[in-house]
Amino acid sequence: MPKSGSTPKITRRTALAGLSAGAALLAMPRLGRAADETIRIGFPTPLTGPFAAEARDQVKCAELAVKLVNDKGGIADRKVELLVRDDKLNAGEAATRTLELIEKDKVHAVVGALSSAVQLAVNEVTRARGVIYVSISQSDTINEAKDFSKYTFHEALNPHMTTSAVARQTLKKGMKVAHLVADYAYGHEMLRGFKRAQAAIGADSVGEILHPFGAADYSTFMPRLMSMRPDVLCISNFGRDQANAIKQAVDFGVKQQMKIVVPVILHNQRLAVGPDVFEGVVGGANYYWGLETQSKSAAAFNTAFKAANGGAIPTDYGAYGYSGVGSLLAAMQAAGGTDTDKVVVALEKLQYDLTKGPQHYRKCDHQSVQSVLVLESKKKSAMANENDLFAILANDAGADDMLRSCSELGHAT
Template sequence: MTLGFDRRRLLTGGAAAAGLALAAPALLRHARAEGTGPIRIGFPVPLTGPFGAEANDQVRAAQIAVKEFNAAGGLGGRLAEILVRDDKLNPGEAATRTLELIEKDKVNVLVGGLSAAVTLSINNVARGRGVIYNSISQSDAITEAKDFGRTTFHEALSPHMTAGAVGRYVFPRHGKRVAFLTADYAYGHEMVRGFRRAGAAFGIEVVSDVRHPIGATDYSAFLPMIASLRPDVLCLCNFGRDQVVSVQQATEFGLKQSTKLVAPVLLLTARKAGGEAFEGVVGGTSYYWGLEETVPSARAFNDKFRAAYGGAVPSDYGALGYAGVRSVLEAAKLAGSVETDRLVPALEALRADFYKGPQYFRTCDHQSVQSVLIVESKFRNQRTPDDLFSIVHAEAPDEAGLRSCAELGHRQG
């Protein structure tokens, strides 16, 4: 394709101009993709708000992926840069920032998100403008046909994968009477659905599903009612500060004496903030730095993070920031381009072990197929201050843990 045109001349001239005006966005995207300037990666995440600790760790880890890429010479000498924007955990704000990244900042690809609702908002804008978006937020809906587009990729685990793996581990070991304390938005709802589906195979009895708003600070209205139902397992389907506060208050209330506390996503940042209250809590995660004892790529990633950030170890969601950016940059090397029509099949063909073992994107829905770790929090007998979890089980990468392509509404797969 010849790109040596003046756009203003292309947009003049009667009926021909009207047709060319429709084609102009595609031409501009192609010119941007094949240019000599930096590869620009838009990175909208909630830097402020209850998920801020996780989002800032995503940024730190993503910067490592860019540094690696640039140190290796980039794409034929073309280097990458990250444009970070605060989506404030708000779908409307996320849509505005994403549109600015595409139209004003001329990003080549998008990576980011840390809320099931917000990630759909980002994806909707990106999909409508033909820009690749690699989501690093847990979401079931993003891979369903109604929200999916050919430029949509999902680097994170899905709630179906995470809650399913945790449920299959917990229910046979800790009992069938199950209560839920659920953040009242898409993430919480999808986690409950995943637990219920996994639990059906074990005959679980759901004794309650109590909903709370994001940012709740007082769970005293909920805990006595839950305790009165005598559940064997309480699944805390919330995130960030919500998880910290609810675990602390459930522990103070004495629920642990008769009930196993379970979090579908057990966060390293939450465990650090919550301290002793998290003792014995079981949950799932896409990554824990302790994998380095058995997985060489985890050791390599951790060492880079430690070197960059004063000996700190990466969190689970931080690692997703690294993986999301690393995936699109490695695919760009395979494609020799960041043009969408070349980058999409390169991402579909990518087979990688970047930081946790093998993973790949399933073709029909672009969901990353990867391991799910089950971890148990510990407070005593820590070897180091970062020795916060024991990996008690790992589900290997397997499409059997995903909903089928047909169930999601896709014709292929």
């Protein structure tokens, strides 16, 4: 047993600690000076972990939004800088990084977070410090009165909007519906949305199975789901969970018996498991590049993204990065700077159209009112090219009545 190995290790660590402290000291005055000129936007996102693919697209699009503003001379003659941080899909990590962004990097606002628990952690920090936070996570507990603050904005779609749009396209009166749901906030919110839509349409639940978040194997849930004999199986989970769950359901022959429906159909996960597995799966989306034939804003966004990324197309979650940062920057432009109260007022008044048509933040809960797409994954033989993944089944224009009412969320009306 070598004991000698432990002594040099400690000295090395001490040396490292000393070095990094020194580096931090050197970096400090530079940051302090920069505070007067650039506008800094903090951007926590899960660059590592099961949502890494979606997170990376968000960063690319957020950078594009910043670049387009800087190319036009910035905001009030100030350049904009994006500070990307890896939140590792962990609420504690996200809170620490956000605190650092605010206290050390002195950011003027925060945009980002993908997971429901993580956005709540970021919101806790920004709310306590009076910093604007534009969330681009699909969960909307953040809009309910208990978590809400005037600094909190939600740019993404929410479970209520996507599930009701998807249910309208796929469910009919008297249909039997089974649910496979990820056992955390996102899954529970989607399940609640689906059940509400189901009740309105007159379809019946025949069973719900909650699965652990981040599971790699879903085979053990399949026999029971099949024995429920539903017409539609709603799979409410996210990221790689969606890819694995659909792939294994298809392996078990689920598609021969029932239709698979998801609240949000993910571009990157469709790519990760291929066209045969996803064929016929229907789900909601905030954005799909194929919208360019119907929308000028989509065509312009695609062109800008392609130019900046070597001809690649923007994805659904990428578009959130663009519209989240883009709407904030537009409000700063209107407010003439970074004064928090002025920017909040500007965001509330803002009418923006960045990727898919007109959007605005609802006054009471700061939820972005926007259109919802319903997509169906194409058969391999029906794909015109490798980017031709989905057919657009519906494009429901944004309206206040798509959202839960202000009073239901606990806001004074």
